[in-house]
Amino acid sequence: MSQTHADSENKLVLRYWNCAGRGMLMRYMAYDADLDFIDDLVDIDEDFLGGTWESTKKFLPELAGPFKALPVVQHHGATINETGACSQYVAEIAGYMPKSPLDRAKVIMISDHIYEDILINISYALWGFRDWDRDVIGGFAGPTSGLPLKFSNLEDILDKSTSGFAVGSEVSMADFAIFYIVDILTQRMLEVESGPAAVELLFGSKPALAKHQKMMATRPNMSKYRSSAQWKLYGPYLSGKGVMGERTHELELGDTELEGIEILASKLIACLT
Numbered sequence: 646m647s648q649t650h651a652d653s654e655n656k657l658v659l660r661y662w663n664c665a666g667r668g669m670l671m672r673y674m675a676y677d678a679d680l681d682f683i684d685d686l687v688d689i690d691e692d693f694l695g696g697t698w699e700s701t702k703k704f705l706p707e708l709a710g711p712f713k714a715l716p717v718v719q720h721h722g723a724t725i726n727e728t729g730a731c732s733q734y735v736a737e738i739a740g741y742m743p744k745s746p747l748d749r750a751k752v753i754m755i756s757d758h759i760y761e762d763i764l765i766n767i768s769y770a771l772w773g774f775r776d777w778d779r780d781v782i783g784g785f786a787g788p789t790s791g792l793p794l795k796f797s798n799l800e801d802i803l804d805k806s807t808s809g810f811a812v813g814s815e816v817s818m819a820d821f822a823i824f825y826i827v828d829i830l831t832q833r834m835l836e837v838e839s840g841p842a843a844v845e846l847l848f849g850s851k852p853a854l855a856k857h858q859k860m861m862a863t864r865p866n867m868s869k870y871r872s873s874a875q876w877k878l879y880g881p882y883l884s885g886k887g888v889m890g891e892r893t894h895e896l897e898l899g900d901t902e903l904e905g906i907e908i909l910a911s912k913l914i915a916c917l918t
């Protein structure tokens with residue numbers, strides 16, 4: 646599966662596990678911009694469960710970077726860790742970062758809100774490292790500052806936009822970040838019992854968000870990528886647990902990803918009705 650690509654040092658490599666997680670934002674931008682790159686996967690089964698990550702791969706700087714984690718971006722012999730830095734680098738070379746310092750700050754503001762305040766809280770709750778009520782549905786500032794508020798914030802931003810894009814008059818990393826989080830949550834929730842009602846409550850009355858999702862999904866390269874065999878390898882799984890499916894129980898890793906998503910959906914229904 647994953648390689649170090651020593652023979653193609655100069656080529657852009659995006660490396661992440663075979664799930665969406667922290668890797669999907671940079672992938673969406675690279676595919677949309679049709680960059681010449683290697684979409685390199687580290688395998689949850691072979692490397693994480695099989696132990697080669699922990700025993701070896703994690704400690705190869707040319708594979709897992711100076712911080713020994715994924716995602717990484719490699720280009721021109723350098724290896725970059727940290728989701729924010731990797732995503733921003735891809736956005737820069739794809740042309741999805743504005744030039745004006747204020748617009749750049751707005752793009753980072755939106756992308757960080759989605760990453761830190763939505764994606765990471767949900768991902769950690771799926772693994773049992775954060776609490777659904779306190780950290781996902783609620784929030785640092787109490788029960789009205791959690792997930793529903795974050796999506797209202799995104800709706801407000803898009804509602805005020807005259808261009809249809811999150812920042813300025815061109816597509817930016819912020820648009821891909823919004824698309825990714827709304828899409829993965831919708832897809833995953835629609836697979837569980839309480840999901841359709843939760844999706845309706847969370848996204849049903851957000852017309853600007855709905856219009857934006859359609860605009861992003863119908864960009865030609867996005868649509869091509871999302872129906873590709875490559876996307877299907879990892880796109881449907883929010884976290885590594887998604888790849889494991891029902892096996893999380895026998896592996897003593899707790900709830901499956903979909904069981905976690907059902908908890909999220911039922912808690913959203915309780916808080917939004």
Ligand SMILES: N[C@@H](CCC(=O)N[C@@H](CS)C(=O)NCC(=O)O)C(=O)O
Binds near residue numbers: 703713716726728729
């Ligand atoms: N702060 C880092 C965290 C990276 C991280 O923890 N990545 C996980 C995968 S989502 C990982 O590689 N875990 C394996 C390990 O830490 O050994 C970021 O935002 O990129």
